[in-house]
Amino acid sequence: MKRRQTHSTQEILELLKAENQAMNHEMIQSKLDSQVNRATIYRVLNRFCEDGIVHKIVGDDGKQYFAFCLNCTQKKHNHNHFHFRCIQCGKVECLEKEVSISLPEGYVLENFNGLISGTCNDCT
Amino acid sequence: MKRRQTHSTQEILELLKAENQAMNHEMIQSKLDSQVNRATIYRVLNRFCEDGIVHKIVGDDGKQYFAFCLNCTQKKHNHNHFHFRCIQCGKVECLEKEVSISLPEGYVLENFNGLISGTCNDCT
DNA sequence: TATATTATTGCAACAATGTCGCATTAAAAA
DNA sequence: TTTTTAATGCGACATTGTTGCAATAATATA
Numbered sequence: 001m002k003r004r005q006t007h008s009t010q011e012i013l014e015l016l017k018a019e020n021q022a023m024n025h026e027m028i029q030s031k032l033d034s035q036v037n038r039a040t041i042y043r044v045l046n047r048f049c050e051d052g053i054v055h056k057i058v059g060d061d062g063k064q065y066f067a068f069c070l071n072c073t074q075k076k077h078n079h080n081h082f083h084f085r086c087i088q089c090g091k092v093e094c095l096e097k098e099v100s101i102s103l104p105e106g107y108v109l110e111n112f113n114g115l116i117s118g119t120c121n122d123c124t
Numbered sequence: 125m126k127r128r129q130t131h132s133t134q135e136i137l138e139l140l141k142a143e144n145q146a147m148n149h150e151m152i153q154s155k156l157d158s159q160v161n162r163a164t165i166y167r168v169l170n171r172f173c174e175d176g177i178v179h180k181i182v183g184d185d186g187k188q189y190f191a192f193c194l195n196c197t198q199k200k201h202n203h204n205h206f207h208f209r210c211i212q213c214g215k216v217e218c219l220e221k222e223v224s225i226s227l228p229e230g231y232v233l234e235n236f237n238g239l240i241s242g243t244c245n246d247c248t
Numbered sequence: 249t250a251t252a253t254t255a256t257t258g259c260a261a262c263a264a265t266g267t268c269g270c271a272t273t274a275a276a277a278a
Numbered sequence: 279t280t281t282t283t284a285a286t287g288c289g290a291c292a293t294t295g296t297t298g299c300a301a302t303a304a305t306a307t308a
Contacts, residue, residue: 004255004304025294037258042295044256060237062186062265063294082225087234095227101206101219101238106245110211113184113239114225121230128275128284149265161287166266168285186294187265 003047008036012044013053013068022057022067022083022092055079057092060117065092082114088123127171132160136168137177137192146181146191146207146216181207181216184241189216206238212247 003009011032016023019031025041036044045066048054052072057065065085069077082095095116103109127133135156140147143155149165160168169190172178176196181189189209193201206219219240227233 001255002305006256006304008257038294039259039296040257047256058182058184058186060182060235062182062188064186082238084227084231095225097225099223099225101221101223101240103208103219103240103242104245106248107208108243108248109240110242111184111240113237113241114206115237116225116227116233116235117237118227118234119232121228124230124232125284126276130275130285132286162265163267163288164286171285 003051007034008040009044009047011036012041013048016048016054016066016068020093022065022094024059024063024065027090028066052077057083057115058113059083059085059092060115061085067092067094070094080112080114082116084120085115085117086120086123087117088119091120091122093120127175131158132164133168133171135160136165137172140172140178140190140192144217146189146218148183148187148189151214152190176201179203181239182237183207183209183216184239185209191216191218194218204236204238206240208244209239209241210244210247211241212243215244215246217244 011034012028015028015031023031025038025045028041028045029036029038045054045056048066049056053069054066055069055077057067059065065083080098080100082097082099083092084095085092099114101112135158136152139152139155147155149162149169152165152169153160153162169178169180172190173180177193178190179193179201181191183189189207196203204222204224206223207216208219209216223238225236
């Protein structure tokens with residue numbers, strides 16, 4: 001099953017690259033030039049995640065946010081960092097520093113989801 | 125506005141104290157002896173959160189989990205720790221160690237939400 | 249270039265989560 | 279016992295995210 005490039009996939013990927021923040025489907029939809037169906041946006045984003053191009057964070061608002069992978073190679077993904085969500089302006093940005101958490105014996109990490117919400121510098 | 129003790133509030137609080145894990149509304153509802161309405165459960169839990177008796181974690185499944193506050197005084201709440209959610213059995217437990225994250229200048233922390241999902245010791 | 253193949257899309261429908269208004273019930277105060 | 283009003287149950291709702299299916303369009307093939 002090979003991936004195909006479509007208008008939607010290209011636009012969404014470019015948007016995610018351009019914006020330096022994680023976005024949920026609504027933010028993405030409103031920023032796209034062409035109109036893309038909601039279901040399609042989710043499918044595109046989930047495919048990107050499967051391919052390791054994009055990573056997904058679930059906010060403390062319960063929504064899924066997607067961000068273009070930086071500093072990630074095909075093999076190794078570094079997503080052990082926190083994201084900061086501003087409750088005023090809604091921006092979700094990376095807090096660069098990697099965080100290491102040691103799990104108890106026998107525990108296997110599958111997904112790291114660190115999120116801090118509050119007020120960002122612009123909104124203080 | 126004073127709080128009243130009802131069957132629902134008592135049962136829910138006892139359950140949260142007894143179980144040593146964070147639970148979402150569904151887990152709570154199914155473990156209650158008496159039948160309590162879904163909306164009521166949410167309202168009770170949110171009141172507990174307001175009162176600082178219980179804290180809320182949003183899982184990477186997008187659901188709200190509630191846990192009885194341990195080691196918290198009325199004044200000081202220590203919720204800067206991670207939770208571990210097992211994707212097999214659904215259990216959500218505390219990872220005791222406190223984590224300190226330094227935010228950039230001008231950023232104000234409102235809520236810490238650290239969650240790691242994977243497989244727990246029982247399910248490996 | 250024209251045709252065949254099939255990944256992708258849009259649409260509609262759906263499940264699930266969480267919230268809210270409102271009338272009713274039942275704690276707690278008088 | 280009566281009064282006050284916080285809490286409940288019910289129904290309705292908004293929102294998020296997913297899925298089945300027919301139509302479309304990107305790529306491979308002739």
